Amino acid sequence: MHSTRRALLGAGLLAPLAMPALAQPVERYPDPAVQVLDPSFNRYRLVLAGLERLWTGARWSEGPAWFGDQRCLIWSDIPNNRMLRWSESTGRVEVFRQPSNNSNGNTRDRQGRLVTCEHLTRRVTRTEHDGRITVIADRFDGKPLNSPNDVVVRSDDSIWFTDPPFGVLGFYEGEMAQPELPTNIYRVDGRSGQITVATGDIGRPNGLAFSPDESKLYVVEAAATPRVIRVFDVDGTTGRLANNRVFHQAKEGETPDGFRVDVDGNLWCGWGMGREKLDGVRILNKDGAPIGHIRLPERCANLAFGGRHRNRLFMPASKSLYAIYVNTQGVAGG
8 A cells, every 4th residue: 555545545534423323224135125127137136145324424425436445435425515435444434525625426547546526616636646636627618617527537547527517506516607518528638638528419418437348438318308328439549429329218207327337237327316116226237228226215326336346336325325245346447
């Protein structure tokens, strides 16, 4: 462990926050919260693993990122203007950063640095190993970004992020302002730092993720009612997106949000905000068909694979943080 990485994750921590008991302890296996919608999902379900609530006390949880070298999860509590840190070794939750500029989506780049979308400052930043903050993008074509929402980093070090207006529509998750740019998906070149529009064809783009081989980019179109998950082909040389098409059409009452991809190409999607029985995580296979669902008592906005083998699914859901072990692994860098 480098001392600089220790500085990154240790700087600014406040007093530990109270840790609750599990809301609904699992009384038997298999856990009925893990629902099989298609027999193909059975291979991904661990019969002797159940849902755990690790902590509660947030206002609106979002944007988890796993730090394997520190055995911890960092995620955003947007309205509380803070980022939280859960330790796998102690089970404790601490404040990682406050104020956080109403941070939303987080990820790590291939050098292990934290990359964050900030609503309040309308920018994407990188936290260096020594704790310094580097601004990756805050403007395009001379105009301020809307409110960067979710972010992923490709293996060529390019940074891709969505820029819907949610953070400037009111004062709950940022500051009210008039959007000056379309709701684009942007790409920041990993070498030059140049920012370009990857596509402007998605209304209010939200969560995004690459397929395991990075040949496809999935993105939620939040402007559609019901929402749609769309998919693009990615040109590995130019980074351009092409062949915009529907990957999965949500039904009335279903609200896909953030998601991550496993090594077999399945999408594990934050789901809910319509009907109680839909709150949780919906699993879609690589053809876009629903094969499984993890029921939560709260809406899940986003998720991340973590743990020693990237086989533990962490699910920030409204006020709480949940986890469950699964029989697959998240893709590296996801």
